[in-house]
Amino acid sequence: MFKKVLIPVDGSDLALRAAATGVQLAKEVNAQVVFLHAMAPYIAPYAAEISMVDDKAQAMFEQSVTAGSNKVLADAKKLADAAGVVSESVHAVASRPESFIDKTVREKNCDLVVIATHGRGAVGRFVMGSVTTRLLPISSVPVLVYRDETMTKDVPA
Numbered sequence: 001m002f003k004k005v006l007i008p009v010d011g012s013d014l015a016l017r018a019a020a021t022g023v024q025l026a027k028e029v030n031a032q033v034v035f036l037h038a039m040a041p042y043i044a045p046y047a048a049e050i051s052m053v054d055d056k057a058q059a060m061f062e063q064s065v066t067a068g069s070n071k072v073l074a075d076a077k078k079l080a081d082a083a084g085v086v087s088e089s090v091h092a093v094a095s096r097p098e099s100f101i102d103k104t105v106r107e108k109n110c111d112l113v114v115i116a117t118h119g120r121g122a123v124g125r126f127v128m129g130s131v132t133t134r135l136l137p138i139s140s141v142p143v144l145v146y147r148d149e150t151m152t153k154d155v156p157a
Helices: 013-028 047-052 055-083 097-107 122-128 131-135
Strands: 004-008 032-039 087-093 112-116 143-146
Touching: 004 013, 004 097, 013 032, 013 055, 013 112, 013 143, 032 055, 032 097, 055 087, 097 112, 097 131, 112 131, 131 143
Parallel strands: 004 032, 004 112, 032 087, 112 143
Antiparallel strands: none
16 A cells, blocks of 8 residues: 655654654554655845845754754654654755655655644634645645644634
């Protein structure tokens, strides 16, 4: 059925729970997993100063992003290792994470994406955006959207 599952992680507890679910699914179908972490690119503090981007600030940002990505991916890899599932990790700076996710799906020959949704309402999606919502119409493979009980506590019956 599925041979390679892509699991985007963002460092949140919810994404880690989704990753655990994706790893369990991969174990049950004897698939491999690819963990992916994408961070937004460096943006100069003031638009008028774009031509004068501080190289030190950008270098510090890139070091911080790499360190953060490595930690997020290491936490996810622990899940795969504990389950005995073969895994690999990918990280990048990407202004459109959903496009990077789909590109990685194609490059790594993944046949499923398991991704968390934070379950924000329309206003939250407008203000904060939703990688999951933007991924669904462009994904070249099926997408399993993970939600858990923590997201339905405040929803009226």
